[in-house]
Amino acid sequence: MTQSQLRPPTMADVARQAGVSHQTVSRVLGDHPNVRDETRAKVLRAIEEMGYRRNFSARALATRRTRTLGVVASNTTLYGPASTLFALEEAARAEGYLVSTVSLRRLTVETLSEALDRLSEGGVEGVIAIAPQRSAVEALAELRHPFPVVAVGTGSGAQIPSVNVDQNLGARLATGHLLATGHRRVWHLAGPEDWQEAADRADGWRATLEEADIEPPMLLRGDWSPLSGYRAGQELAGWVGRGLTAVFVANDQMALGVLRALREAGVRTPQDVAVAGFDDIPESEFFAPPLTTVRQDFAAVGKQGIALLLDLIEGRTPCGTSQVSIEPQLVVRASTFPYLPQPGAAPG
């Protein structure tokens, strides 16, 4: 008989109904040993009958634990951040934590600080920041907060504990693959300057070329969007026939724009110009042509991020600057490899 009073029932109400003390109810709910089976059954029945649910705030106040983590993110509609967010929540839930998210349009010192304040007032025990901009990581290192913070997706060299896919390695894999398939030189369309990951990818690209005694050509810049890739692609098309045969694009969305621009300019991929991307978004496999790209294991990032944060919260790890690195993986498709089925060429 679910009762519908104004106030939801309290532990004391349940205790009265079951004829025990509230503490016994608490023991049953807390799975304590040393509760007689008969008593436990009585309590459980009362709980069921009254539709009782433990009050979160009271519990949190008494235990001084909210078992809630905060996440600060931006660009959450993009595949990478969205995947990371998903993995973080899943990992946190597996550890019995709830996740409160704050999604920012832009990561600045102000918005970040506001977000941390907000989460702090929301009682989180720790925060994960998906903070790819260099400025954001720096801000995080500066800001005072009463809980540990772990950064994720920050690229290399963060001053705070962080978990990252090895962007440099990813870029080496892509660039190396292009060289290995016969190209003499590889161009690069990079991401925004303020993003450490963009810098890491550019570094990996440059290093790979230099190690092969190839002088890196001019570097182009985009803002991760297909449109910026499209514009860069138009510029790149102008270099075809003048030494441009391969491009490593810093993400798949821009690569999509590049592909379109090349196609419009009558440049064939991969016959005339090979294109590689980064991220392996679900659509990449169906681009025209299917895109060679670097897959990041966002699920691993999420899992490791939560693991690190919980270590910090529980005090298992000293609050140093632990850095966790995750290996990316090259996915070869038709956009760089002429011997794979290459549908785009069929009608030509």
Place this chain on the structure above:
Amino acid sequence: MTQSQLRPPTMADVARQAGVSHQTVSRVLGDHPNVRDETRAKVLRAIEEMGYRRNFSARALATRRTRTLGVVASNTTLYGPASTLFALEEAARAEGYLVSTVSLRRLTVETLSEALDRLSEGGVEGVIAIAPQRSAVEALAELRHPFPVVAVGTGSGAQIPSVNVDQNLGARLATGHLLATGHRRVWHLAGPEDWQEAADRADGWRATLEEADIEPPMLLRGDWSPLSGYRAGQELAGWVGRGLTAVFVANDQMALGVLRALREAGVRTPQDVAVAGFDDIPESEFFAPPLTTVRQDFAAVGKQGIALLLDLIEGRTPCGTSQVSIEPQLVVRASTFPYLPQPGAAPG
């Protein structure tokens, strides 16, 4: 001078330091009038010095309000859910609420019920469910919970308060556009049967044809993924020359797969077959060719969803079955309209 004691300072500590009562500190923090400026300044200084932050749990316990909303979602890495999630959080934050998310891999009665329990134990005052599967909405209507629940993205006919983009109208816009550009018949690649939105889109498609006295051709089914679109596209390619000139695909990702399959089969878009999608994901504009599609205003869905939920929480709206509907918008691009620049044809 930030002090670093074991226990974080309490309101009483601040009060002592400022030489006032804890209640006065509370008043300052709560922006009450009737606090002398001088006193307020003293308190603020003490707060600053001690690095004091109000304890969330104690506050929530005393006020019986957590100012936290829950969101249950699935497929959060897809553009639609991710956008909705983003809009929800932003809208909630604007109203002073924090958002706790639970992202499910699959929405079943069990996982849903577990998610609601979890959020309930997390003290949320209400929940938004991004629940596109029909079974999920039904489960939601059945499940008992001690807080209001609003469904979002459920398509038509939900038995609980909900906010939706008018899917039927969107399908009519797309199908009508294809008829208007001269096609005698329009095929349809639908989404999964269990999704009400997929059913709504199929209904809108069918109704548009029937109202024009056209018999709807066989309906194909996919699962929203580019791969399922690719497979359906291969099947569709077999009907070219036998009356197939236009396809309305239930989402952009599948449309991408269809485009690829058609291209592989030597079918040109839009000259041989016109293709329209649904969602307007950021990539659509850069598909080969750019995709005509139906744009959904996810931001509006988020805003309205939060507004409705808060109405329910504050008791401003009786707990009936309010339904909010949002209009979609047709975006015409080259995949259905030969007179637009049509890059894909250039090399042919």
Place this chain on the structure above:
DNA sequence: CCATGAATTGTTAGCGCTCACAATGACCTC
């Protein structure tokens, strides 16, 4: 038959805050 101790249950005191109300004092009016 009582001491012994383990198992089980109850009692009390906070956790840190807000609310309702009481108290204080300054200022004004007649």
Place this chain on the structure above:
DNA sequence: GAGGTCATTGTGAGCGCTAACAATTCATGG
């Protein structure tokens, strides 16, 4: 100068739970 009003501040009682300790019960062995 008594009485009233207002602005400002303080006091005490919870909010609903858990942790620590106290109390009770019961079986057991000497």
